[in-house]
Amino acid sequence: MENWKLTYKVKCFNCGKEVDQIIEIFPNQAFITCSNCGAKRYYIIRRVGIEDEKIINEEREKEHKYEPWFLEKKAVCFNCKNEAIQDIVVTESKLIVRCRHCGFTRVYLFHILEL
Numbered sequence: 001m002e003n004w005k006l007t008y009k010v011k012c013f014n015c016g017k018e019v020d021q022i023i024e025i026f027p028n029q030a031f032i033t034c035s036n037c038g039a040k041r042y043y044i045i046r047r048v049g050i051e052d053e054k055i056i057n058e059e060r061e062k063e064h065k066y067e068p069w070f071l072e073k074k075a076v077c078f079n080c081k082n083e084a085i086q087d088i089v090v091t092e093s094k095l096i097v098r099c100r101h102c103g104f105t106r107v108y109l110f111h112i113l114e115l
């Protein structure tokens with residue numbers, strides 16, 4: 001799996017500015033860094049496997065402390081090797097990446113925040 005890098009413009013929970021948040025996803029960890037204040041959130045891989053799309057939909061329905069982010073990225077899936085849309089969900093407690101083609105899913109859990 002190559003590393004994926006995305007940006008998402010949203011109000012930073014730390015500095016309060018609406019600026020790009022840089023999302024970097026690696027096989028075993030993921031980072032989200034605010035381009036303004038540098039607040040960095042670390043997520044660590046918790047489990048990997050084939051999941052139903054309800055793992056994404058559940059996050060849409062759940063109550064969250066902060067508004068979750070729902071992103072999409074077209075990328076070559078590590079599992080099925082197809083170039084397919086990958087759903088990416090970011091919440092205050094986890095980060096989920098799921099291939100729409102084969103259901104291959106990585107679930108990362110929030111680890112620490114570095115200010």
Ligand SMILES: [Zn+2]
Nearest residue numbers: 012015034037
């Ligand atoms: Zn910030």
Ligand SMILES: [Zn+2]
Nearest residue numbers: 077080099102
């Ligand atoms: Zn796939």
